[in-house]
Amino acid sequence: MKIANAIFPWAAGLAVLLFAVGLPIALVTSPPDYQQGETVRILYLHVPAAVMGEMIYYAMASGSAAYLIWRHPMAGLVAKASAPVGAMFTALCLICGMLWGEPMWGTFWVWDARLTSTLIMFFIYLGYIALGDAFEDPERGDRAAAILALVGVVNVPIIKFSVNWWNTLHQPASLSLTKSNMSGEMLLPLFLMMGAYGMFYVTVLVIRVRSELLAAKIRNARMSQIAGNEAAQAIG
Amino acid sequence: MSMTRKRRRLYFVMLGLLGLGAGTALVLTAFQDNIVFFFSPTEVAERHVTPDQRIRIGGLVEKGSVQKNGENISFSLTDLSKTMTVQYKGLLPDLFREGQGIVAEGRVDPSGVFIANEIMAKHDEKYMPREVADALKKSGRWKEGEPMPGDIRPGNAVSDGLKPTSETPVTPVAPAAPAAPQP
Numbered sequence: 271m272k273i274a275n276a277i278f279p280w281a282a283g284l285a286v287l288l289f290a291v292g293l294p295i296a297l298v299t300s301p302p303d304y305q306q307g308e309t310v311r312i313l314y315l316h317v318p319a320a321v322m323g324e325m326i327y328y329a330m331a332s333g334s335a336a337y338l339i340w341r342h343p344m345a346g347l348v349a350k351a352s353a354p355v356g357a358m359f360t361a362l363c364l365i366c367g368m369l370w371g372e373p374m375w376g377t378f379w380v381w382d383a384r385l386t387s388t389l390i391m392f393f394i395y396l397g398y399i400a401l402g403d404a405f406e407d408p409e410r411g412d413r414a415a416a417i418l419a420l421v422g423v424v425n426v427p428i429i430k431f432s433v434n435w436w437n438t439l440h441q442p443a444s445l446s447l448t449k450s451n452m453s454g455e456m457l458l459p460l461f462l463m464m465g466a467y468g469m470f471y472v473t474v475l476v477i478r479v480r481s482e483l484l485a486a487k488i489r490n491a492r493m494s495q496i497a498g499n500e501a502a503q504a505i506g
Numbered sequence: 507m508s509m510t511r512k513r514r515r516l517y518f519v520m521l522g523l524l525g526l527g528a529g530t531a532l533v534l535t536a537f538q539d540n541i542v543f544f545f546s547p548t549e550v551a552e553r554h555v556t557p558d559q560r561i562r563i564g565g566l567v568e569k570g571s572v573q574k575n576g577e578n579i580s581f582s583l584t585d586l587s588k589t590m591t592v593q594y595k596g597l598l599p600d601l602f603r604e605g606q607g608i609v610a611e612g613r614v615d616p617s618g619v620f621i622a623n624e625i626m627a628k629h630d631e632k633y634m635p636r637e638v639a640d641a642l643k644k645s646g647r648w649k650e651g652e653p654m655p656g657d658i659r660p661g662n663a664v665s666d667g668l669k670p671t672s673e674t675p676v677t678p679v680a681p682a683a684p685a686a687p688q689p
Contacts, residue, residue, distance in 0.1 A: 301635030301637070302635065303633055303635065304635065304639035305629070306629070313633070335519055338515060339512060339515045339516045339519055340512055373599070374600065374627065374629050375599055375627055376597075376600075376625060376626045377624070377626050380626065382543040383541050383542075420522070423523070424530050428530070436543065437543055437564060438543050439628060441629050444632070444633060451633065452632070452634070453635060455635060456633050
C-alpha cells in the first residue's frame with residue numbers, strides 16, 4: 271500500500287495530463303484517414319479501450335491466481351478492484367466499435383470471432399462481479415469469483431488471435447512489436463490515449479483498493495462490536 | 507505442511523488451466539467451419555452449397571465489374587482464383603468500391619449466382635492521412651489493395667484469407683536518391 275500511495279499522485283497527474291494532451295490531438299488536430307475520413311478518430315478511443323480490457327483481465331486473473339494459491343489477500347483485492355474498470359473499458363470498446371462499424375462495415379454488429387470473443391469477455395467481467403457478491407460469506411464469494419476469472423483467462427488470447435486464426439469481418443492488428451501499418455501522425459494520439467487509459471486504471475485501482483481496505487476494517491470493527499455485545503449479554 | 511498445500515494448489519491451478527486450454531483448442535478446431543465468418547468463392551465451389559443454405563462469402567470486388575441499375579447492383583467477387591457473380595438490392599456501405607474486400611450474406615441460386623441480402627465492407631489494417639496515401643501512390647511505392655511499402659511479413663494481406671497464396675510481397679522501390687551535396 272506504501273508503493274500505491276507513492277505512485278498515486280503521479281498516476282493521477284499523468285492521467286489528467288495525457289487526457290488533456292491526447293484527447294484534443296485524437297479528436298481534433300490529428301489528420302483524417304485516407305479511406306475512413308474523420309471516422310478514424312473513433313479508433314483512438316476504441317483500440318486503447320480494447321487493449322486495456324484485455325490487460326486488466328490478465329491483471330485480474332493473476333491476482334485471482336495469487337489469491338487462490340497463496341491466499342494473498344492484497345492480490346485478491348487488486349483483482350476485485352480491477353473488474354469494474356476492465357468491464358467499463360470493454361464496454362467502451364464494444365460501443366465505440368459498433369459506432370465505427372455502422373458507417374465503415376455497414377453494420378453495427380456481426381457474430382464474427384473477434385466481436386463474439388470480446389463480448390464473452392465483457393460477460394465474464396460481469397459474471398465475476400456478480401459471483402463475488404452472491405455469497406453470504408464474502409470469502410466464499412471471492413474464491414468462486416477467482417475461479418471464474420481463471421477459467422475466463424482462456425478467452426483472452428482467443429480475442430487477440432481470432433483475427434489471425436479465422437477469417438473475420440474485423441481487420442487484423444495494425445501494430446505489433448516489429449511493424450506498424452499506421453502513419454506516425456496517427457500513432458502519436460493512439461499512444462497518448464493508451465497512456466491516459468493506463469494511468470486512469472492505476473489511479474482508479476488505488477482508490478478502489480483503498481476503499482475496499484476501509485470497508486474490510488469497518489466490517490471487522492462491526493463484527494468485534496457484535497461479538498463484544500453478545501459476550502456482555504452472556505455475562506449480564 | 508502449509509507449504510505443501512500451497513504447492514498442491516499451484517499444481518492444481520496450473521493443471522486446470524492446461525486442461526482448459528487444451529479442451530478449448532480442441533473445441534475451436536472442431537468448430538472451425540462455424541467460427542469462420544465467410545467462405546471464399548473457391549471454398550463455396552468445393553463445398554457444393556445448396557440454394558437453401560444461407561452463407562457468407564468474402565472476397566475482393568473485381569475491378570470494372572460493378573453494374574448499377576437503380577438500386578440493383580451486380581458485381582463479381584473474386585479470391586483471385588475463383589470468381590462469383592453477386593446480385594444485390596439495397597444500400598452499400600461507404601467503403602464499397604472496386605478492388606475492396608467485402609463480405610456478402612445470402613444464398614447461391616441454382617445457376618451459381620450469389621443473391622445477397624446484406625453487404626458489408628471489410629476494412630484493412632492500414633491507417634494513414636490522405637496526403638501520405640497520395641504521396642505513396644504518386645511515387646509508385648504503393649497501390650491501394652497492396653501491402654504497405656517496407657512491410658514484408660508474409661500473409662500480411664489487406665484482409666487475411668482473401669489473398670492468393672502465390673502473391674509475392676511488393677518490394678518497395680528505393681526512394682529517389684538524395685540530391686548531390688552542394689559543392
